[in-house]
Amino acid sequence: MNGTPVIVVGSGPTGLLLAGDLATAGVPVTVVERRPHQISNLSRAFVLHARTLEQLDARALADGLEALGQRLDKLRLFGRLTIDLDDLPSRFNHLLVLPQYEVEKALERRAVEAGVDFRYETEVTGLSQDGTGVTVEVRGPDGSTESLRAEYLVGADGMRSAVRDAIGLPFPGHSVIRSVVLADVRLAERPETLLTVNAVGDAFAFIAPFGDGYHRVIAWNRARDVPDSEPLDLDEIKEVTRLALGRDFGMHDARWMSRFHSDERQAPAYRVGRVFLAGDAAHVHTPAGGQGMNTGLQDAANLSWKLAQVMGGHAGPELLDTYQSERHPVGRSVLRSSGGIVRLAMAKRPWELALRATLTTVLDHAAPARRRMLGRLTGIGYRYAAPRGSHPLTGTRVPDVAFADGGRLHESLRGGHFVLITPEGHDDRGAHKGRLTVERWASERRTTVLVRPDGYVGWAAEGADEAAVQAALAAHVGD
Structure with missing residues (x-):
């Protein structure tokens, strides 16, 4: 064994x-x-979202992937709502299509x-x-x-x-969408947007580039509910795409086609x-x-x-x-x-259409609601539960903050280290050598923050003395 x-x-x-x-x-x-x-x-x-790109940056991979992919600075939802990603509180204030x-x-x-x-x-x-x-x-x-x-x-x-x-x-869970079709195709006409997506009636279609001359097409016709084993040809994919997008962009030379169903399970x-x-x-x-x-x-x-x-x-x-x-x-x-x-x-019923219209209006005009939605979608809005009495920052994601020496958080996280950010200089915490990096804020901030290797706050305090810092390190970083 x-x-x-x-x-x-x-x-x-x-x-x-x-x-x-x-x-x-x-x-x-x-x-x-x-x-x-x-x-x-x-x-x-x-698609790579902002939080994932941050995690990849903490592993020295994000810049290389950014060079390969294509940035998407705006999101379009439901055919009429455009959301600008420039305001995302992240170094990666965009989606990366890759x-x-x-x-x-x-x-x-x-x-x-x-x-x-x-x-x-x-x-x-x-x-x-x-x-x-x-x-x-x-x-x-x-x-x-x-x-x-x-x-x-x-x-x-x-x-x-x-x-x-x-x-x-x-x-447990169930199938939400049956008979989704996929294909990798060449296009005679270039789409106007990097990600092309829309739904009309019973039809939905999505087109994204591979970067090698091929595009991925994902399409679904709610009116055609057939088993995954049902034969599939390019004509069916073109038909659904025309229904959803108004045209099929001259699809040809499919190198792969498949039919599948999409589940919601946990x-x-x-x-x-x-x-x-x-x-x-x-x-x-x-x-x-x-x-x-x-x-x-x-x-x-x-x-x-x-x-x-x-x-x-x-x-x-x-x-x-x-x-x-x-x-x-x-x-x-x-x-x-x-x-x-x-x-x-894919809303069809009057109450569904009314709900979508209301949501679109709220997201279009209410910045807090838009930020919450984007935080969930991109992953940067999630926080983890913290023990009762903890500092409000505990469990929150830490952005790629700058340090006094010119470095930044994601660089210090490389190698899987904890990072202690302090208002003033401290020793190198030799007892935790190889597992802890000590940095100093570039700003005048007085909070002491211990950042976990995954970039979330494990502990924080205002005006912490040496004893409090040592106790936090013992509890979180260990011996």
């Missing part, structure tokens, strides 16, 4: 970021993936460089756990079976998660003993708002540093319970928001 501290099942974006974080923190990790080693260009995800496979390439390079052990064409066939670890049964590419042992295991293996099935967790628990779920294994929802890959990556960023703290002996296993309490509510919120967007986009 082969042993490793952590096994990650699944090498999609969620699994790759998680594994790369663990390896960077010095935790040996094995990734088990049932597919052959390849990064498919048949991406469903096309196929998922480019994100996977960057995350895989990072994971390989950090020393992650990849086992491709290896399928999970069973799983059991006890008080000291997890035993997972796998079948390799030659058909032979093997038992792998780990202290913890993370299932990042998608909607049809073998890990979730093995630990007996249900996946596991009731993201943790069972020493096994965790992340990404689509934990929650799935409609593509509306482009939140799927983004939510999974943020799951991984939340869980990875906690596993590293526990595996390094710097925190007790109870820290891992906060993964459920912090991320499950976010997953539930994403299900509601993405489902709400698609239902409003």
